[in-house]
Amino acid sequence: MATAIIPGVTELLVPIPNNPLENTNVYLLRGDDGYLLIDTGWNSDYALRALGKELGDAGAEYKDIKQIVVTHAHFDHYGLVGRLKQLTKAKVYLHQRDEEIFRTRYAITEEFMRQSEAWFYANGVPRTELSVTRMPFGGMSAGGLPPQPDITLNGGETISTGIFNLEVVWTPGHSPGSICLYERKHKLLFSGDHILPVITPNISLVPKSEGNPLGEFLKSLELVRGLDVSTVLPAHENIFHDLPKRIDEILHHHEFRNQEILAALADGAKTAYEISNHITWMPELGGVHFRDLMPGDKRAAVSETLAHLRAMTVNGRVKVNMRNNMYYYERV
Ligand SMILES: [Zn+2]
Ligand SMILES: [Zn+2]
Structure with missing residues (x-):
């Protein structure tokens, strides 16, 4: 209407x-x-x-x-x-x-799909779940x-x-x-x-x-x-x-998620996929566990975790190391 x-x-x-x-x-x-x-x-x-x-x-x-x-x-x-x-x-x-x-x-190419799968794999997504990383922009190409x-x-x-x-x-x-x-x-x-x-x-x-x-x-x-x-x-x-109030809520949400990530790293280095298991997803809907997410949402969740990890790497709160061709994050 x-x-x-x-x-x-x-x-x-x-x-x-x-x-x-x-x-x-x-x-x-x-x-x-x-x-x-x-x-x-x-x-x-x-x-x-x-x-x-x-x-x-x-x-x-x-x-x-x-x-x-x-x-x-x-x-x-x-x-x-x-x-x-x-x-x-x-x-x-x-x-x-x-x-x-x-x-x-x-314009999704096979090359992009291959690189994308390799990247998710290096971030800990198991091979059995990699197929869910196909079509990351699902349906966008439909109809040209x-x-x-x-x-x-x-x-x-x-x-x-x-x-x-x-x-x-x-x-x-x-x-x-x-x-x-x-x-x-x-x-x-x-x-x-x-x-x-x-x-x-x-x-x-x-x-x-x-x-x-x-x-x-x-x-x-x-x-x-x-x-x-x-x-x-x-x-x-x-x-x-109330724009300032909403901005404060969003800032709080992201800092809460940073704290969840740091807590997940308390007992040692983890991949982005492992860290995603420790995060409360969809808090607006009361919270959903990672294992209960739909396959496409799991991939999106790992990408979100990685955005947090990148920001905290830039801030010096976490650091990343490559081990056996996998990315592991740990607290600084
Ligand atoms: Zn959008
Ligand atoms: Zn939108």
């Missing part, structure tokens, strides 16, 4: 098939000449039909959409870009760091890749509808090119997946990455804390108001 947030800003719900997040919240902003859309939805007939109906409820038509700004390249945000390009002729914006992963990682963006962003730009001015705030972490959009006059923050009210966004180390996504994410939290915001409009779950 399309919901007016303030005059000229409407939230549209686009369902994500078979996903506990249920919907992508797409935002429709009025302009002098047509509309701007923030995010799109998962690439499916069902999602497109729902989006079409929501647009109709909001009094808009596809042909009125002039700009589409995508907060990051994940498929529940970027997926419908291809079909919407055909229906709207809108210009599509995406941060350049996500355009890079879009080109290098969405969506088109590349028309305009790539660096952060710091202002995208205007003539009525609303969206400042692009680069908030890497959940993905390298995640952005938030800040509407200063109305104190609105379109937070993408960077900040959600209940679920803590997944921060993962990707195979063979040299980066520190959790370290970047924590810096990105501090970046948005400095903005004067009265309403946060996230890409999933509900709109909320």
